[in-house]
Amino acid sequence: MEALTIKNLRKIYEGNLVALKGINLNVEEGDFFALLGPNGAGKTTTIGIISSLVTKTSGEVKVLGIDIDEEHSLAKKQIGVVGQEINFNQFEKVGQIIRNQAGYHGLSFRQSKENAEYFMKRLDIWDRRNDKARTLSGGLKRRIMVAKALVNRPKLLILDEPTAGVDIELRRSLWDFLVETNKELGTTIILTTHYLEEAERLCRNIAIIDKGDIIENSGMQELLARLEKETFAMDLDDPLQKVPQNGDFDFKLKDPKTLIVTVKKGQPLNQVFNFLSEQGIKVLSMRNETGRLEELFISLTESNIDKTSLLDSPVGEKD
Amino acid sequence: MNSVETLNAFLTILRKEIGRFTRIWLQTLVSPAIMIALYFVTIGVIIGSRIGEMGGFSFLQWMVPGMVMMSVINNSYSNVLSSFFSVKFQKSIEELLVTPIPHYVILAGWVFGGMTRGIMVAILVAIVSLPFADLHVQNWPLTILVIFLTAMLFSIAGFLNALFAESFDDVSIVPTFILTPLSYLGGIFYSIDMLPEFWRNVSLGNPILYMVNALRHGVLGSSDLSSMNMTVSFALLMIVFFIAVLFIIALWLLNRGKGIRT
Numbered sequence: 323m324e325a326l327t328i329k330n331l332r333k334i335y336e337g338n339l340v341a342l343k344g345i346n347l348n349v350e351e352g353d354f355f356a357l358l359g360p361n362g363a364g365k366t367t368t369i370g371i372i373s374s375l376v377t378k379t380s381g382e383v384k385v386l387g388i389d390i391d392e393e394h395s396l397a398k399k400q401i402g403v404v405g406q407e408i409n410f411n412q413f414e415k416v417g418q419i420i421r422n423q424a425g426y427h428g429l430s431f432r433q434s435k436e437n438a439e440y441f442m443k444r445l446d447i448w449d450r451r452n453d454k455a456r457t458l459s460g461g462l463k464r465r466i467m468v469a470k471a472l473v474n475r476p477k478l479l480i481l482d483e484p485t486a487g488v489d490i491e492l493r494r495s496l497w498d499f500l501v502e503t504n505k506e507l508g509t510t511i512i513l514t515t516h517y518l519e520e521a522e523r524l525c526r527n528i529a530i531i532d533k534g535d536i537i538e539n540s541g542m543q544e545l546l547a548r549l550e551k552e553t554f555a556m557d558l559d560d561p562l563q564k565v566p567q568n569g570d571f572d573f574k575l576k577d578p579k580t581l582i583v584t585v586k587k588g589q590p591l592n593q594v595f596n597f598l599s600e601q602g603i604k605v606l607s608m609r610n611e612t613g614r615l616e617e618l619f620i621s622l623t624e625s626n627i628d629k630t631s632l633l634d635s636p637v638g639e640k641d
Numbered sequence: 642m643n644s645v646e647t648l649n650a651f652l653t654i655l656r657k658e659i660g661r662f663t664r665i666w667l668q669t670l671v672s673p674a675i676m677i678a679l680y681f682v683t684i685g686v687i688i689g690s691r692i693g694e695m696g697g698f699s700f701l702q703w704m705v706p707g708m709v710m711m712s713v714i715n716n717s718y719s720n721v722l723s724s725f726f727s728v729k730f731q732k733s734i735e736e737l738l739v740t741p742i743p744h745y746v747i748l749a750g751w752v753f754g755g756m757t758r759g760i761m762v763a764i765l766v767a768i769v770s771l772p773f774a775d776l777h778v779q780n781w782p783l784t785i786l787v788i789f790l791t792a793m794l795f796s797i798a799g800f801l802n803a804l805f806a807e808s809f810d811d812v813s814i815v816p817t818f819i820l821t822p823l824s825y826l827g828g829i830f831y832s833i834d835m836l837p838e839f840w841r842n843v844s845l846g847n848p849i850l851y852m853v854n855a856l857r858h859g860v861l862g863s864s865d866l867s868s869m870n871m872t873v874s875f876a877l878l879m880i881v882f883f884i885a886v887l888f889i890i891a892l893w894l895l896n897r898g899k900g901i902r903t
Contacts, residue, residue: 335903373739376903395642395741403739409732418660425653426740428646434653470736 323387325351325478325510326372331381333367333534341367343534344381349527351386351477354504355512356525356542360623364534365514366406369482373403385478399427402476404467404484410455412463417442417451420469427474434473441469445499461492468496472503479503480512485520493517497524518616522546532623545618553611554591556581559604566601582611642741650742651750658754662720669758673716674765677708681773684830696832698861701774705767706857707829710791712766714824714849717759717792719816721751721799726806734901744895748800748888755796756789763788779862783873787856790880794852797887804891804900823849833865845869848883851876 326349333342342364349355359365370376372383374390383390388397410419417438424434442448445465450458455466464484471479481500485493501524503509515521521528521542528545530538538545561578571594572584581603583594598605642650662669681701689700696703728734737747770776778784806812827849833841844850850865855876857864866873895901 370903374902375735375738377898395743398739398741401739403735405732405735407732409735411728411731411733422653422657423736423740425656426650426737426742428642428649428741430645430649431652474740 323351324384325349325353325386326512327382327384327387328368328372329382331368331371331383332379333364333371333376334379341534342371342379342381345531345534345536347529347536347539349510349512351510352504352508353510353527354501354525355510356521356528357512357514357531358518358521358528358619359514359531363531363623365531366482368531369403369480369512369514372480373401374398375403375405399474400477402471402474402479404464404471404479404481406482406486408463408467410466410470412456413454415452416447416455416458416466419455419466420473423470424473429474437473437475438469441472445469446495461488464488464492464496468499472509475507476509478510478512482514483516484513485515485517493520500524518619530619530622538622548618550587550621551584552587553582553584554608555611556583556598556605557607559606562603566598566603568597571597581605642743646741647743647746650740651746651753654737654747654750655753655757658720658724658751659757661724662754662758669716669720670761670765673712673762674769677712677766678769680704680708681770685773696834696861696863696865698863699774701770702776702861703832703857704830705770705774705776706860707827707853708770709763709766709788709860710827710849710853710856711824711829712762713759713788713792714795714820714852715816716762717755717795718799718802718820720758721755721796722803722806722812722816724754725751725800725803726812729803729806729900738901745892748797748891748895751800752793752796755799756792759792759796760788763792776860778860780859782859784856784859786877787852787859787880790877790884791852791856794880794884794887797884797891801887801891801894804894807900823847826850827853828865829853834868848879851879855880 326347328345328347330344330346331342332340332344334340345364345368347357347368357365357368367376371378372385372390374394385397385400388400390397414422420438420442421431421434424437425431429437439448442451445468447458447462447465447469450462455463458466468481468484471481485496488496497520500511500513504511513521513525525542528538528540528542529536555576558579558581562575562581563578565575566573566581570589574582576582581598585591585594595605681704685701685704689704692700694700767776802812802815826844827847828844833844833850836844850869851871854864854866854869854871855873858866858873866876
């Protein structure tokens with residue numbers, strides 16, 4: 323069953339600003355799905371429409387087969403949303419904020435209390451339950467947002483840039499929590515993020531939206547397999563004065579002891595090492611300079627016009 | 642949502658609203674009571690002693706129902722206005738919009754929250770008035786009903802104002818330029834019979850006049866209603882009519898997403 327079905331979704335804001343140009347999107351139940359796109363691409367508008375914060379111009383949205391227009395209340399029962407901005411009263415206590423959210427969903431006072439306690443403990447904010455939210459760090463406020471979104475135990479969880487401005491430790495623990503939630507509770511998760519490493523690590527399927535259109539929609543591995551080139555950074559034993567020249571590879575010096583090499587699809591890395599070895603250059607370690615998904619994302623969004631040249635198959639035809 | 646879930650959602654909003662204004666009780670409950678006590682001392686005792694009787698009652702006795710009504714109107718209105726505008730402003734309205742909670746429950750939750758504050762302040766003002774005026778309520782059911790309905794009406798009006806308000810300036814326009822003048826010219830401090838005929842006729846278009854006098858009728862057993870050729874039932878019907886009209890408009894606007902959805 324599909325957790326989310328979007329058909330011909332259009333949104334035109336006042337002033338004839340077209341935010342969505344009739345997008346189509348399907349997310350399978352139980353999926354961990356990434357919706358990526360540059361700023362202003364239409365991600366937040368899409369999420370806003372699904373969660374009733376934005377009124378659509380036309381099109382159809384179904385959550386677990388339930389039409390959000392025809393069975394509004396039932397559809398919303400299935401959804402939990404973590405918005406991009408902090409959207410709770412920061413003068414209230416943490417526990418109160420989460421219990422109230424459960425109450426808005428119609429849960430009894432007792433059930434609200436139990437659910438709130440469960441998710442506060444899972445998200446490590448139980449000790450702060452009696453503190454006013456404004457005294458918490460940005461990362462902990464994000465956890466309140468996640469607890470709020472899950473307190474009614476929704477089947478579809480939508481997170482709009484949940485780790486923006488969050489330190490690495492908190493971000494990784496939030497990742498672990500989301501993976502557990504997806505696996506243990508079977509919650510379908512849709513994630514928008516600017517951290518492409520996050521999407522690559524967590525998500526199984528991906529859609530890329532740009533200028534109100536879905537320009538790519540496929541499996542994460544399938545997409546990464548279409549990567550045309552990859553960039554690596556190599557830490558050198560001795561400093562280099564001059565960039566090595568080779569017609570097959572593109573070398574650049576980041577600093578005298580860090581060599582950047584861009585390798586095209588199908589080119590074995592052995593060739594790079596053989597060449598460097600012939601030049602007497604000793605490589606101590608190597609890492610991805612940019613994430614693989616980041617390479618693709620930039621390719622797709624920067625060259626939305628001639629995107630077909632970058633991929634094996636034309637994009638935008640999968641919808 | 643079934644009826645139990647709907648009730649739970651309503652009680653959550655109401656509990657949150659009551660919690661909000663009782664948390665800042667000095668500002669929301671005590672402050673209006675002190676202001677009214679100052680009215681009693683300055684206008685009621687000092688000036689009132691030179692005015693003499695009004696409608697067969699001492700000036701202070703005449704004034705108390707008006708002051709109670711003014712407190713109900715101001716506090717019900719401002720509570721809902723400031724609370725709902727804040728919720729819009731800090732975007733915590735999204736907490737509600739993403740849930741299956743029906744719009745009429747959102748409206749009812751805020752309105753009953755505003756009513757609770759209006760009625761609590763009315764009780765405090767009545768207590769504050771006791772040392773100043775010898776009052777014996779003539780008709781308790783009428784008195785309670787008028788206060789209840791007026792609190793409801795102005796809570797809905799405050800909600801409407803909050804829906805339209807887009808800035809803090811918008812929040813103060815209606816209370817400053819409409820509500821306060823109507824309250825002061827609604828017969829709180831005087832009998833309508835004291836006005837020249839022109840201003841008397843103008844005053845008849847002021848809905849607050851009917852509410853003040855309906856309450857005065859309940860408390861004192863006498864008011865300007867008879868000299869206006871009006872009955873208490875008519876005044877009550879008018880309040881109910883305005884409640885129905887404003888409730889329908891507020892709900893319609895909420896359903897359209899006015900001020901809360903893009």
